[in-house]
Amino acid sequence: GAGVSQTPSNKVxxxxxxxxxxxxxISGHTALYWYRQSLGQGPEFLIYFQGTGAADDSGLPNxxxxxxxxxxxxxxxxxxxxxxxxxxxxxxASSFGTxxxxxxxxxxxxxxxx
Amino acid sequence: xxxxxxxxxSLSVQEGRxxxxxxxxxxxxxxxxxxxxxxxxxxxxxxxxxxxxxxKNEDGRFTVFLNKSAKHLSLHxxxxxxxxxxxxxxAAREGxxxxxxxxxxxLSVIA
Numbered sequence: 305g306a307g308v309s310q311t312p313s314n315k316v317x318x319x320x321x322x323x324x325x326x327x328x329x330i331s332g333h334t335a336l337y338w339y340r341q342s343l344g345q346g347p348e349f350l351i352y353f354q355g356t357g358a359a360d361d362s363g364l365p366n367x368x369x370x371x372x373x374x375x376x377x378x379x380x381x382x383x384x385x386x387x388x389x390x391x392x393x394x395x396x397a398s399s400f401g402t403x404x405x406x407x408x409x410x411x412x413x414x415x416x417x418x
Numbered sequence: 419x420x421x422x423x424x425x426x427x428s429l430s431v432q433e434g435r436x437x438x439x440x441x442x443x444x445x446x447x448x449x450x451x452x453x454x455x456x457x458x459x460x461x462x463x464x465x466x467x468x469x470x471x472x473x474k475n476e477d478g479r480f481t482v483f484l485n486k487s488a489k490h491l492s493l494h495x496x497x498x499x500x501x502x503x504x505x506x507x508x509a510a511r512e513g514x515x516x517x518x519x520x521x522x523x524x525l526s527v528i529a
Contacts, residue, residue, distance in 0.1 A: 408464070
C-alpha cells in the first residue's frame with residue numbers, strides 16, 4: 305500500500321515569506337508526527353497529532369510554526385515569516401497509535417530559505 | 419543537552435564482516451529504543467527495536483543489545499552487505515513521549 309507522502313519534495317523561499325508543507329499519512333494511521341532534521345543532526349520532534357487534535361506541540365520552536373490536521377488525515381505544517389535558520393528537511397511520520405511501535409516516515413520536504 | 423548520543427559519525431566495514439553501531443543515552447526513564455536506517459533522499463526506515471525489559475533482540479542479520487546499567491545500546495549487523503550502507507539513527511522514548519533521536523552514524527560497507 306501507499307506510504308507516507310510529503311509535498312513538495314523541495315521548497316525554496318525568500319526570508320520573510322510564508323510556507324506550507326503537506327503530509328499525507330498512511331491510511332488508517334491515527335497518529336501523525338512532524339520532525340525537523342538539520343544538516344548533521346538527527347530528526348527533532350516538532351508536534352504530534354492524535355486524530356485531529358495536537359496532543360503535544362512542545363517541540364515547535366516558536367509561534368511562527370503552526371500545524372493543523374482538520375480531518376484527522378492530511379496535515380499541514382505552516383511557517384510564517386521564514387528565517388534562514390528554518391532551512392532543514394521537514395519529516396512527517398505516522399503510526400497506528402502512540403504506543404510502542406514504529407513510526408513510518410515520509411521522504412521529507414527540503415526547505416531552503418534564502 | 420543531547421539525551422541520545424551517537425559518538426561515531428561514520429564507520430567503514432568490509433563486506434561479510436560485523437558492523438557494530440553504538441548509542442549512549444542519559445535519560446534513565448527511557449523504556450523503548452529503536453534503530454532507523456536512512457538512505458539519501460528518503461525518510462528513515464524502522465529497523466529493529468527493544469524494550470527496556472529485555473537486553474537483546476534479534477531479527478535476521480540485525481541484533482540490538484541493551485545495557486541499562488551503562489545506558490548503552492548497540493546494533494550488530496552480521497554479515498554486513500553493501501546494501502546496508504546508510505545512515506543509522508538510534509532513537510529512544512519514555513512511555514508515550516516523542517522519540518528522541520541521536521545524530522546518526524554513516525555506515526559504509528565496502529565490497
